[in-house]
Amino acid sequence: MAEIRLGDAPPKVRTFYDKGVAAMERGNMDYAMDMFIAALDVEPGVLEIRRLLRAAEVKLSKSKKSGAFASLSASAKGIGSLVKISAKRKSDPLAALTESEKLMRLDPFNMQFVTALCESAEAAQLPEVAIQTLEIVREHDPANTTILERLALLYRKTKQFKLEHSCWEVIVKLKPHDSRSLKALKDAAAQTTMDKDGWEGAESYRDVMKDEDESERIEQENKAVKSVTGLDALIDSNLEKIRSEPENINYRRALAELYLRAKKFDQAIEALKECQRRAGGADPQVDRALTAAVLKKFDAEIGAAEQSGDAALLEQKKQELDTFRMEDAEDRVRRYPNDLQFKYDLGVLLYEHGKYMEAIQQFQQSQRNPQRRIRSLYHMAQCFKAKNQFDIAVGQLESARKELSVMDETKKDILYELGSICDAMGDKAKAVGFYKEIYAVDIGYRDVSAKIEQAYQQ
DSSP: OOOOOGGGSOHHHHHHHHHHHHHHHHTOHHHHHHHHHHHHHHOTTOHHHHHHHHHHHHHHHHHSOOSHHHHHHHHHHHHHHHHHHHHHTTTOHHHHHHHHHHHHHHOTTOHHHHHHHHHHHHHTTOHHHHHHHHHHHHHHOTTOHHHHHHHHHHHHHTTOHHHHHHHHHHHHHHSTTOHHHHHHHHHHHHHHHHHHTTOTTOSSHHHHHHTHHHHHHHHHHHHHHTSHHHHHHHHHHHHHHHHHOTTOHHHHHHHHHHHHHTTOHHHHHHHHHHHHHHTTTOOHHHHHHHHHHHHHHHHHHHHHHHHHTOHHHHHHHHHHHHHHHHHHHHHHHHHOTTOHHHHHHHHHHHHHTTOHHHHHHHHHHHTTSTTTHHHHHHHHHHHHHHTTOHHHHHHHHHHHHHTOOSOOHHHHHHHHHHHHHHHHTTOHHHHHHHHHHHHTTOTTSTTHHHHHHHHHHO
16 A cells, blocks of 8 residues: 555545644644544555654653553553454454554553554555654664664665665664674665665676666657657657546646646646546645646746736736736635645735735634644734734744744744844844844844844944
8 A cells, every 4th residue: 555645635534634733732642643543544544644643642651651560551451452453464454553553542662562553554565654653663762673673674675775774783783793683784785785876676787787778768768758759759648548547647647747848838737627627626736736837837928928028918927927826825725624734825825915814814724734833823923013913923923933942944034023023112132132043043144144233333
């Protein structure tokens, strides 16, 4: 079973995901785990949700009393489930994986439970789930050679040879006289070299030479792709595939990509619209691709207008682009009300158009997305600042600041806005304090250097 991206999962999965994320933010780990497991019951291959489920399990486990007794107690509770999982693994591996996830809720670091989950994940053709789990457990117990060996074998199975090699390196340091581990380390090193040199899967140099003709053919095809003639041939090939399998959306998306590379924007847009129709209009990934195709068409038209010097046409195209971006963002929020990324995107556009109240409404919801929380708070603060509601703006920025431990670009932006608002409120000393935090690590950030120099002169 292949990994599924969250954006490609059914809408019901996204609903459970959003509820789970919101519960995590409130500290309700039990309900969060219920929602994540419900989402995985619908679509087992979404690794992003399994990662959050594991994070919730670990957080809950660390908040409780732990120790040998707690681990033994969890093992005792899980004995019946372990037997049930073992019986199900061959006939219904996904059901076994679901049962294993329930055990992980009892104790995510219990090696019996971890082993049961990993074996079930492999049986369900989801080795990435086992890898993800073992990587988290390894952080808790970095010198556990059982974990390291299992992880190394999974890395080999998924052809991640450098990671396999790093595992065996650690194992050999822990068990320097273990001949089996030493041999595995040498094999991993050889495999890494072969993989790097393009020898993966070769039994000998003859296997590599045997594929020389095939490599030459592929190289010629790649060169052909760069030409219009080559692209036309590939487009014809994809059209033939679509005629054979008209319901295969992947062929249509590939066709759209080829049309874009050939700068046949209208055909690309039509191919993606057909994808939408066949997907029932409920595929956010297709929607994103369609938006990107339309934007590329606008870029080409604006570039042509600039090159021709047609100022009227250039202004017209820019206005059309602006209208499209807003209408497209609003439409996606209507059709995918649970997609917090779309709400964030719309909020940014509303802010840029000076529609601060509408933007705030979108950011208040998009902050529930862990990947967009900080930026949502930052943009919300900018909206309140534009409305001269400085105290509320400062509150949003301080909330964001507390969640950032590293002085990255986002934190610099937040500190700069705090300084700017303090300036506007007449608190020069406090403003300079915020600017100094940036100045200490990045003297070239915006005009912070000039602000500090001016403060010292005064």
